[in-house]
Amino acid sequence: MPNEKVTFHQAIYTMIMFGFGSSSIMGVSTGIHQDVWVSILLGALFFIPLMLVYGRIIKLFPDKNLFQVMEITLGKVAGKIFTALMVWYAVHLAALVLHNFGNFIQVFDMPETPQLAIMILMFLITVYLARSGILVVGKWSVITLFFIFLVMVFTAIASVTQLDPLNLFPLFEATFPEIIEDSFVVFSFPFAESVIFLCLADSFYKQDNVYKIFFYSLAILVGIFLVVFFRNLFLLGNAMNDISYYPSYTAVRTIEIGDYFARMESSIFTNFINAGIVKITACFLAASKGIASLFETPRAQVYILPVGLCSLALASFLYTSTMEMFAFLAYYPYYAFPFQVIIPVAAWIASEVHIRKQDMPGAQPAAAQ
Amino acid sequence: MLTAIVLVLYVSALLIDSLTVRKQMKLIREKVVYYVMMLISFALLILNSRYVSIPSPAQGIIKVLDALFHINP
Numbered sequence: 036m037p038n039e040k041v042t043f044h045q046a047i048y049t050m051i052m053f054g055f056g057s058s059s060i061m062g063v064s065t066g067i068h069q070d071v072w073v074s075i076l077l078g079a080l081f082f083i084p085l086m087l088v089y090g091r092i093i094k095l096f097p098d099k100n101l102f103q104v105m106e107i108t109l110g111k112v113a114g115k116i117f118t119a120l121m122v123w124y125a126v127h128l129a130a131l132v133l134h135n136f137g138n139f140i141q142v143f144d145m146p147e148t149p150q151l152a153i154m155i156l157m158f159l160i161t162v163y164l165a166r167s168g169i170l171v172v173g174k175w176s177v178i179t180l181f182f183i184f185l186v187m188v189f190t191a192i193a194s195v196t197q198l199d200p201l202n203l204f205p206l207f208e209a210t211f212p213e214i215i216e217d218s219f220v221v222f223s224f225p226f227a228e229s230v231i232f233l234c235l236a237d238s239f240y241k242q243d244n245v246y247k248i249f250f251y252s253l254a255i256l257v258g259i260f261l262v263v264f265f266r267n268l269f270l271l272g273n274a275m276n277d278i279s280y281y282p283s284y285t286a287v288r289t290i291e292i293g294d295y296f297a298r299m300e301s302s303i304f305t306n307f308i309n310a311g312i313v314k315i316t317a318c319f320l321a322a323s324k325g326i327a328s329l330f331e332t333p334r335a336q337v338y339i340l341p342v343g344l345c346s347l348a349l350a351s352f353l354y355t356s357t358m359e360m361f362a363f364l365a366y367y368p369y370y371a372f373p374f375q376v377i378i379p380v381a382a383w384i385a386s387e388v389h390i391r392k393q394d395m396p397g398a399q400p401a402a403a404q
Numbered sequence: 405m406l407t408a409i410v411l412v413l414y415v416s417a418l419l420i421d422s423l424t425v426r427k428q429m430k431l432i433r434e435k436v437v438y439y440v441m442m443l444i445s446f447a448l449l450i451l452n453s454r455y456v457s458i459p460s461p462a463q464g465i466i467k468v469l470d471a472l473f474h475i476n477p
Contacts, residue, residue: 127461149406151452155413326441332434337425340417341441348448352458363462366469 043243045173049313050232050252052176054225055183055259056314057135060307062282063225063260066217067209068273069202071264074214078221079257085376086253088383089233090246095386097241101233101379102328108385115329117378122325124374125231126342129318130349133157136311137350138357139281143304151351161312162343165319166336169238172316179309186302187259191266193299194290198269202276223368226253227375234321280361319343406453414446 041049063075096104101121106114136157137150145153164172209217229249239245263283268276270286279285288300320335322342327335354360422438429435451458469475 151406151449152409155409326437330433330437332431332437334428334434337429337434337438338441340421340425341438341445344417344445344449345441348445348452349461351449351452353460353462355460359462363466366466366475369469369473369475370465 039168039170040238040240041169041173045177046239046248047252048176048180049173050229051255052180052310052313053317054256055310057132058225059310060139060281060283063221067213068277069268070207070209070214072261074217074221075257075260077218078226079253081218081222082226085227086249088379090249092383092386093236093245095390098237100235100237100324102325104386105382108389118325118329121234122322125318125322126346129315129346130353132311132314133346133350134353138360142357154347154350158343158347161315161319162340164316165339169320172313176313183306186306187262190287190299191262193292194270200269202268202272220368223371223375230375230379231317231321233379234324280357410449410453
């Protein structure tokens with residue numbers, strides 16, 4: 036893979052698109068009804084320390100991705116084990132988004148078409164984009180994020196007459212433990228999923244402030260999620276918002292301007308395609324870099340197609356129904372915790388120790404660096 | 405029909421991708437990893453296209469997490 040790099044702004048936009056990926060249609064958690072806005076804010080707050088850890092790893096080892104950092108700092112054996120785990124996570128995450136995509140289209144648009152056929156179309160686009168490199172993904176994100184903002188603002192304005200702000204009340208109906216639990220869900224899906232960018236950290240310019248990249252993307256994502264959540268809640272009300280599997284799609288479906296302008300839900304669908312493409316592509320790029328690192332081969336680009344096919348194969352038998360897919364969401368934060376928190380924190384601690392050893396007088400410089 | 409789609413996908417992949425990346429793959433282990441992954445995914449997709457039931461890893465993950473944390477969705 037050519038050592039392409041994304042600019043500061045492209046990195047921010049790509050992270051926003053990545054975070055918005057599945058959440059654009061699945062919404063963020065609705066576990067605590069009208070109080071979800073609190074869990075969005077708390078989830079982001081919980082993510083800040085982890086974001087600093089991610090940023091610190093990249094700062095300590097600029098021009099290196101997580102796989103390279105783990106091999107340098109944790110040693111070959113532990114590094115390879117953690118690399119294999121992160122490759123699995125990237126492949127699985129891509130499969131989850133591919134499955135969401137197939138399921139969503141099948142449920143709403145093409146009930147007779149097999150999910151696999153729908154997923155193959157998405158797979159072809161994402162593999163092509165991944166083969167084109169991270170720079171193209173960055174450019175794609177810059178262009179499509181503008182469209183996403185446009186849709187978000189337009190749907191919010193178009194629905195003004197139908198909004199019922201009273202749906203927000205009663206405030207703080209959920210108990211404190213419930214809010215914390217829900218914040219944990221929001222923390223892991225989607226905020227901490229940006230751990231995938233640690234695997235692509237060698238694509239950032241050395242001089243760019245990675246803390247700013249993470250912080251700006253987090254702040255904008257929180258803004259987007261709050262707008263989307265309030266729009267959905269005010270349009271649908273609590274009960275409908277809770278039972279709907281795809282609340283954004285259902286909410287925008289109800290928007291009507293006069294008698295002549297309706298059926299705006301296709302814009303939500305377009306958002307999902309645009310953002311989902313970035314999420315799947317980033318996962319493919321991360322997994323292929325991980326495999327190249329695992330087997331110590333110089334070219335990660337050659338593994339993009341096999342990685343994509345493995346994700347597609349996994350997505351094809353991941354769940355048998357929509358209910359099963361959403362039931363897994365309750366388990367996802369626990370499942371993803373080792374990948375999103377434990378492995379990066381282990382890599383960070385090992386990196387700090389490694390750097391301190393390097394700084395000691397008379398220390399030998401590491402050959403790998 | 406699905407089997408045909410999968411077969412077309414793999415034939416196209418082998419013709420377009422494999423032929424182009426074959427020149428780039430200098431190491432034998434590169435080729436081994438590439439073709440093993442292609443083979444595994446092909447086997448899974450063909451089985452799926454023939455409606456053969458394959459155990460999902462999601463079920464395994466759920467069972468392990470249930471045993472560890474007693475999660476009640």
